[in-house]
Amino acid sequence: MAPNQAARGVRARARQAMRAEVAATVQDLVLERGYEETTVDDICTAAEISRSTFFRYFPSKEDALFGETAEAGEHLRDALAARPAGEAPWVAMRRALDTLIEGYEAHDERTRRLTRLIVNTPSLAARHREKNARWQELLRPEIARRLGADPADGSDPRAHAVIAAALGCVEAALTAWTSDARPQALATLLDHAMGAFARVE
Template sequence: MNPDRTAGGARARARQAMRAAVAVTVQDLVLEHGYEETTIDDICAAAEISRSTFFRCFHSKEEALFGPTAGAPEYLRDALAARPADEAPWVAIRHALNPLIDQYEGHDERTRRLTRLMVNTPALAARHREKNARWHELLRPEIARRLGADPADAADPRADAVIAAALGCVEATLAAWTASDRPRSLSEILDQAMGVAFVPQRPE
């Protein structure tokens, strides 16, 4: 066995364990005190780490709270591309969203409280919308292909409209999910949101 590889694997596991522990600490602090009220110094003190250690593990307080999401847009894009080629864009994007919905729904009440925090905290909601803009750009070529449109044609609004409507439905779903103490399933809420947003094509 290569000792360098073994040491590298041990360091990676130790770093991952530290990230997980710090993330729990951040969640505890923001759920108790609020996102804006919780500082990096507060986190470091509670986790008993230095600021330099914190920034070796995370790029920001938000990443420490919700985890890195760099791969999420690509995952959704790949799930969309894997849908049947002749499936309507709106149907395809609804099915492609299932893994994302399952990520939220597969967790406990703590996840719903953190999601409520994201929805109701202006700074977090703004960052969430910034992420949606990246999702939009990655999904546009596949949605345009399914519409028979040119993704480079800025004068054709159809792909942008489909993606914006779908992501808007996801945001409305998360807001509705966190608004009740006895929520329905996310899938049910998303189906309701996307059902009302779907408008059949105007007859010729």
């Protein structure tokens, strides 16, 4: 590896580590104080950074709270593309969602609390829906291919319908997961939600 490439790699890892650290700080604060009650100045004080440093990494408090979830769309797209070529679109979507579900369940109670906060805070719920809209565009080409459709054909609603329904099932599963003190596993809840449309093997 060339020296310049190595240096860029080190800087990228340092930036990613800083973003993760600030995101964790934001999450800690909003779980302790509430989202509206937590200010950027509070975050900067807790993370021991300046406001200019904060805004170098995140354009807003909302973006910091969501942390690295923006990259989850790319991971989901890659997982979907890696599914067997002949797998039905609905089944491929469910299996590709395994990586997303595992991420939610990795930090069980903390993630449930954060998810409950997002679901119950209008501005955060709206941002969550915006994220899903971006995922629609990321996933559309692969779902269209599996349907034998042209992803550029805006008159064919099928790919959009499959993705919207699957992500709607994720939303329903997350809502159920955060509403019960002793919930079923999130993967089981998602199977139940998606099973209302079609059998997932």
